[in-house]
Amino acid sequence: MSKANLSDNKMSATCSLSEELMALLPQTKESFKLDFSEKVEKSVVILLHQARELFYEGKMNECLKTSETIRDYSWEKLNTGTWRDVDKEWRRVYSYGCLLKVLCMCFKTDDIGEAIRVCDMGLLMGASILEDILVKVVNVLQKHLQHGKRPETKIEELSKKKTKSDHTLAPAVKLGTAVPILQCPSLEFFRKNYLVPQKPVILEGIANHWPCMKKWSVDYIQEIAGCRTVPVEVGSKYTDEEWSQRLMTVNEFISKYIMNKNDIGYLAQHQLFDQIPELKQDICIPDYCCLGSGEEDDITINAWFGPAGTISPLHQDPQQNFLAQVLGRKYIQLYSPEESESLYPHETQLLHNTSQVDVENPNLIKFPKFTEASYQSCILNPGQILFIPVKYWHYVRALDISFSVSFWWS
Structure with a gap:
């Protein structure tokens, strides 16, 4: 193909992308609403209006510079103090800055990968704007992402090399400690015998029809979400001193941590299914959640994706939990809240819900x-769902490359 034809194809693709993005936007600048409370400084609101004007006038260079200023300033606001104290209005400002920057980039350059990264930052750090437009923009961008931008090393090749090393022997579940297993119990039976008395149980046959049970694999996750930027926990467990969090693409995470035996990293994400709706479409909220007092919108869905050897230290959560295993196996020990005194919770407020004890290698002189603490244990296999009652202590270790989905409900 000649250079002229390549240039024409590139221009055609850019025009097509621009047209698709414009179709997502309000048709006029007046309908591109920028309403903020007095919590956002007037000078910043003026900058947002200027960026909007510049965009609709087709002045992409000036709009790009203005949107970058908005992002930089609002980023400082997001990173001052604790996250819970960040006002949602500033998160919306950051999202608008990301949106305008992405739009300008797509009119000026073919670096779709970088545009997706900016969108993901808006989804992770910002707040919903214009009816979740950043999610819609990413969907359009992914369709235009060149296949040549995938990593050179294919996950299929890595998988063949590491199948044996990513599968460890499961610990023995001691007689009398095994968590009971039920096959599709009725709502009333589950409520009476497990929810009300707050007893753990494994449910089978509940998730058989979920699309994820047939579709999900490391390769599929790479295909659907490989170019997406996500926060990754680096280290085998969050109580280690060297534990940290980093932002990287799913492709980078899989290459470095899923397929590299020497490093431990964990994708533990409370926003993943909102950020990547294609994955959310493959799971279902268990019917048993309707027995709670909250609404369906109040249910928090979490993703847990990592290599063999990843550990969640013994800890407790403030809500009921259904832990659904999709890929791989996990070894789990559970302790009743009545055993709390024997589990030595950390004294600091930050880790008060986490035990100081290394469950599989305890220091019995120190603890x-x-x-004396009695416990239950299980190997959670693909397709099984473990009910973990509220405040129940649980320790989790991945035995294989593992993807779990948890549903926190009240």
Whole structure:
């Protein structure tokens, strides 16, 4: 193909992308609403209006510079103090800055990968604007992403090399400690025998029809979400001193942590299914959640994706939990809240819900009461869902490359 034809194809693709993005936007600048409370400084609101004017006038260079200024300033606001104290209005400002920057980039350059990264930052750090337009923009961008931007090393090739090393022997579940297993119990039976008395149980046959059970694999996740930027927890467990969080693409995470035996990293994400709706479409909220007092919108859905050896230290959560295993196996130990004194919770407020004890290698000189704590245990296999009652202590270790989905409900 000649250089002229390549240039024409590139221009045609850019025009097509621009047209698709414009179709997502309000047709006039007046309908591109920018309403903010007094919590956002007037000078910033003026900058947002200027960026909007510049965009609709086709002045992409000036709009790009203005949107970058908006992003930089609002980023400082997002990173001052604790996250819970960040006002949602500033998160919306950041999202608008990301949106305008992405739009200008797509009219000026073919770096779709970078545009997707900017969108993901808006989805992770910002707040919903214009009816979740950033999600819609990413969907359009992904369709135009060149296949040549995928990593050179194919996951299929890596998988063949590492199949044996990513599968470890499961610990023995001691007689009398095994969590009971039920096959599709009725709502009333589950409520009476497990929810009300707050007893753990494994449910089978509930998730058989979920699309994820047939579709999900490491390759599929790479195909659907490989170019997406996500926060990754680096380290085998969050209580380690060297534990940290980093932003990287799913492709980078899979290459570095899923397929590299020497490093441990964990994709533990409370926003993943909102950020990547294609994955959310493959799961279902268990019917048993309707027995709670909250609404369906109040249910928090979490993703847990990592290599063999990843550990969640013994801890407790403030809500009921259904832990659904999709890929791989996990070894789990559970302790009743009545055993709390023997589990030595951290004294600091930040880790008060986490035990100081290394469950599989306890220091019994330092924590002598731990031997008195009774527990239940299980190997959670693909297709099984574990009910973990509220405040129940649980320790989790991945035995294989593992993808779990948890549903926190009240």
